[in-house]
Amino acid sequence: MSVSLVTKQTLRQSIRAIKAQYEAPQLASLSAMVCRSLLSHPRWSSAHSVLLYASLPDEVDTSSLISQALHEGKRVFLPVVEGDVLSLKAYSGQSVIGRFGIREPVGERLLDYSQIDLAVIPGMAFDPHGHRLGRGKGYYDRLLPALSAYRIGLCFPFQLVDAVPVDVHDCLVDEVIAQ
Helix, strand or coil, X not given: CCCCCCCHHHHHHHHHHHHHCCCHHHHHHHHHHHHHHHXXXXXXXXCCEEECCCCCCCCCCCHHXXXXXXXXXXXXXXXXXXXXXXXXXXXXXXXEECHHHCEEECCCECCCHHXXXXXXXXXXXXXXXXXXXXCXXXXXXXXXXXXXXXXXXXXXXXXXXXXXXXXXXXXXXXXXXXX
């Protein structure tokens, strides 16, 4: 998809329209494919502490990644919405439904973000240069500057576009996995 003259809002609407064309089983199949790619990635293998996200129904389903990370003995951190920022908390299997209907961990808050080896980041769209389009609230753009971890954007193949419109405050990911 060429987006050279597309605004962020228009791109979000376009991606939502494409997602709406998929049935839940199709998205589940695509999620499994994307997750397999991440699980075979050398950065996943070498990570001891991983930032993941509790997926919404229209995102790559990360439940298998969370389970696998715990099974492998990795420390898992998930974001928690607190006001206008995301804080990170340890996840060990217990969670509550938080703001926006997202599952949030009840574990201890991570204060030293340098402990994270790999950060897996959601987005509405990504481009091959690591530009990310979020949902428009800026949560990840405020979180990402605090992370020194390698950042992998996770998305469905149709969310990888030629170019994402960017602003100066937008943060890059190091790599995108879309298949």
